[in-house]
Amino acid sequence: MNLLREFRRDIAIAAVALLVLVAIGLGVDSPWPRDFLTSFFAFGLLAMSLNLLIGYTGLVSFGHAAYFAFGGYAFGLLMQWNGFTESLGAAALPAAFVAAIGGTALYSLVIGAICVRLTEIYFAFLTLAFQMFLYSVILSAVTITGGDQGLMGGIPRPPFLGIDLADPHHRYVFCAVVFMVCILIMRVVTESPFGYTLRMIRDNAQRAAFLGVNVTRVKLICFVVSGSMAGVGGVILALFTSGAYPEWAFWAQSGEAIFMIMLGGLNVFVGPLLGAVALRVLNDVVQMYTSHTEIVIGAVILFVVLGLRRGLLDFALDWWVERQQAKLAATNREDDKR
Amino acid sequence: MLEIDALAACLSSPACLVNQTTTGLIIGMLLFLVASGVTLIFGVLHVINFAHGSFYMLGAYFAYTAYITTGNYFVAAAAGALGAAICGIVFERLIISRVYGQNVLMQLLVCYAFILIVDDLVKIIWGAEYLSMGIPAEFRLPPYRIAGGFVPPFYLFMVAMAVIIGLGSLWIVTRTRFGKIVRAAAHNASMVSALGIRVQLYFAALFGLGCALAGVAGALAAPVRSLTPGMGLGILVESFIVTVIGGMGSIPGAFLAAIILGLTRSIGSVGFPLFVDGAMFMIMALVLIFRPTGLLGQGTLR
Known part of the structure; x- marks a missing residue:
C-alpha cells in the first residue's frame, strides 16, 4: 500500500x-x-x-x-x-x-x-x-x-x-x-x-x-x-x-540495444524508449533509400558519440537546465540594474 | 555427447595425434596473434579494441586481393599486415583517440559503429559471398609425413611466422627504444610529452602495430579459411577468452593460453564435437574462479 x-x-x-x-x-x-x-x-x-x-x-x-x-x-x-x-x-x-x-x-x-x-x-x-x-x-x-x-x-x-x-x-x-x-x-x-x-x-x-x-x-x-x-x-x-x-x-542485437540507450539518453528514465523508437524509425527511413543500412547507422553512432556526446533526451535536459539558468541570470541582472 | 571411443582411438594413433596437434597449433597461433594485438593495445592504451576482429578480416581481404593481383603470397601477407596497420592508425587517430580515458560505453559504441561500417564496406567492395584463396602456389608441395600423420608445409610456415612475429613484437615492446617510450607514456603520458616526445604519434604507432598483428593473422588464415564479412567476430571472442586465460597484458600468457585453446578445439572436435565451445568457456570460467589474474597475469590490471 x-x-x-x-x-x-x-x-x-x-x-x-x-x-x-x-x-x-x-x-x-x-x-x-x-x-x-x-x-x-x-x-x-x-x-x-x-x-x-x-x-x-x-x-x-x-x-x-x-x-x-x-x-x-x-x-x-x-x-x-x-x-x-x-x-x-x-x-x-x-x-x-x-x-x-x-x-x-x-x-x-x-x-x-x-x-x-x-x-x-x-x-x-x-x-x-x-x-x-x-x-x-x-x-x-x-x-x-x-x-x-x-x-x-x-x-x-x-x-x-x-x-x-x-x-x-x-x-x-x-x-x-x-x-x-x-x-x-x-x-x-x-x-x-x-x-x-x-x-x-x-x-x-x-x-x-x-x-x-x-x-x-x-x-x-x-x-x-x-x-x-x-x-x-x-x-x-x-x-x-x-x-x-x-x-x-547475436552480438549486433546487444550493440543495437546499447546504442538505443545512448541515442535516447542515459540520464532520463524513458530515454532508452525514445532511443528504441528513434533507432527503429532511422532504420526504416535509411532502408527506403539504400540497402547498406549498416554504414549509415554506424556513421550516425559516430556522430552521436563523438559529436553530440550524449543522447537526445540528455541534450533536451541540458538545454532546459541551461535556459532556466539563463533566465535566472537575466532576472538577477535586471534586479541589479534597479 | 562424448565420443570416448573416437577420442581414445585418436589418442592412441600417432597419425591422428600428429594431425590434430598441427591443426590445434595453427588455430592456436592465429588466436595468439590476434590476442597479443588486443593485449598490447590494452596494456598501453587501456582501451579494449572491440573492433580488433575487423582488422583480422581486413588483413585477410587485403591479402586475398594482393595475392590475386601479384600471385605472390609473401607480398600478400605483407599487404595484409600493412593494410591493417594503416587502417588501424586511421581508426586510432580519427575515432578511438577521442574516447581515451572515457568510460567503456563510449569505447564500445565507437567500436560497434566501426565494425558495422567496415563489415558493410567489405560487403560493397568484395561482395557478401564466401571467398576462398586456396593454398598459395609457393606452398603447393607434398605434405611432410611425421609418424603417419600429414603435415602440410604451409602449416609449418604459419606456425613459424606466428612464433617469429610474436617474439618480435615482444622484443619491440620490452627491448627497443620505441617500446620503452611507449611503456613510459602508458604510465605517465604528460611527463613523457614534457620530455619533448610526441606521445600521440607513439600511441598511434602502437595501435597500428597491434592491428598489424591482427592483419598478419588474417593474411595467414586466408589460405585455410573462407573469407566472409563478419569473419572477425568469432576470432575476437576467442581472443578475449585467450587474454582472460593467459592474463591480461601478458604476451607469454597469451601464447600459452592460445595453444591450450587450439589443442582443446582440435582434439575436442574428435572427442566432443558438440561441446567444443562449451569446453573453451569452461576452461575460462575455471580460470576466472580459481586464478582470476589469468595463468601468467600480473594481477594488477583488474
Whole structure:
C-alpha cells in the first residue's frame, strides 16, 4: 500500500500511457501501428532493462541480448513441447510465461555470478563472450532450436481466462499491459532506496562498500532483475513473431540495444524508449533509400558519440537546465540594474 | 555427447595425434596473434579494441586481393599486415583517440559503429559471398609425413611466422627504444610529452602495430579459411577468452593460453564435437574462479 501511495504519480502516468497505447492499437484499423508498437514493446524492454545495468549501475554489458533471446527461446520451446501444454491445459501459456522468466533469471544469475566481480572492461567482454556462447549453442543444437532457421512451426497460443493470444487484438493488449507493468517495476526499482544504492555503486563503488553495502550482491541482484526484464521482452517478441530466431542472441542485437540507450539518453528514465523508437524509425527511413543500412547507422553512432556526446533526451535536459539558468541570470541582472 | 571411443582411438594413433596437434597449433597461433594485438593495445592504451576482429578480416581481404593481383603470397601477407596497420592508425587517430580515458560505453559504441561500417564496406567492395584463396602456389608441395600423420608445409610456415612475429613484437615492446617510450607514456603520458616526445604519434604507432598483428593473422588464415564479412567476430571472442586465460597484458600468457585453446578445439572436435565451445568457456570460467589474474597475469590490471 505504501508503495502504491509513493508511486501514485508514476502509476497514474503509466495507466494513461497504457490507455493511449491501447487506444492507438485498437482504434486504428490497419495492423501497422499494432505491429510497430508490439516490436517496440519488446525492444523497448530490452533497452530499458539494459539501462538498469549501464545507466544506473555503471555495468557496461555487451551481452544483454542473450537474456532477451533466452526468454524468447525458453517460452517458445516450452509451448512447443506437447507434454507441457497437454498436462497444463489452459494454464500452459501463463505457466510457460512464468517459467521462461524464471529460467532467464536463473541463467542471468549464473552468468552474473561469474561476471559482476570483474572490472568494467572484463565485464564488458565476458558478457559478450557468454552471449556468443549462447549463440553458438542455439546454432549447433539444431534438433532442439532449429539452428540457423530459428524455432519453426509456430508457437501454439491456447486461450486462457478468456484471453486468446492468437487474436491480434487480444495479443496487442496483453503485450501492452505486460510492457507497462515491467516499466513500472523498473521505475520502482530505480526510484527506491535500492535504486539509489545502484547509483552510489556507479559513482563510487568503494565508498558504497565502506558504508556497508555488499556491492557484489547488489550488482548481482540488479543483473538478475535486468536479465529477467530483458527475458520478458524476448517472450513478447516470441509471442508476436510466433517463433524465435538466433539473431536475437547475436552480438549486433546487444550493440543495437546499447546504442538505443545512448541515442535516447542515459540520464532520463524513458530515454532508452525514445532511443528504441528513434533507432527503429532511422532504420526504416535509411532502408527506403539504400540497402547498406549498416554504414549509415554506424556513421550516425559516430556522430552521436563523438559529436553530440550524449543522447537526445540528455541534450533536451541540458538545454532546459541551461535556459532556466539563463533566465535566472537575466532576472538577477535586471534586479541589479534597479 | 562424448565420443570416448573416437577420442581414445585418436589418442592412441600417432597419425591422428600428429594431425590434430598441427591443426590445434595453427588455430592456436592465429588466436595468439590476434590476442597479443588486443593485449598490447590494452596494456598501453587501456582501451579494449572491440573492433580488433575487423582488422583480422581486413588483413585477410587485403591479402586475398594482393595475392590475386601479384600471385605472390609473401607480398600478400605483407599487404595484409600493412593494410591493417594503416587502417588501424586511421581508426586510432580519427575515432578511438577521442574516447581515451572515457568510460567503456563510449569505447564500445565507437567500436560497434566501426565494425558495422567496415563489415558493410567489405560487403560493397568484395561482395557478401564466401571467398576462398586456396593454398598459395609457393606452398603447393607434398605434405611432410611425421609418424603417419600429414603435415602440410604451409602449416609449418604459419606456425613459424606466428612464433617469429610474436617474439618480435615482444622484443619491440620490452627491448627497443620505441617500446620503452611507449611503456613510459602508458604510465605517465604528460611527463613523457614534457620530455619533448610526441606521445600521440607513439600511441598511434602502437595501435597500428597491434592491428598489424591482427592483419598478419588474417593474411595467414586466408589460405585455410573462407573469407566472409563478419569473419572477425568469432576470432575476437576467442581472443578475449585467450587474454582472460593467459592474463591480461601478458604476451607469454597469451601464447600459452592460445595453444591450450587450439589443442582443446582440435582434439575436442574428435572427442566432443558438440561441446567444443562449451569446453573453451569452461576452461575460462575455471580460470576466472580459481586464478582470476589469468595463468601468467600480473594481477594488477583488474
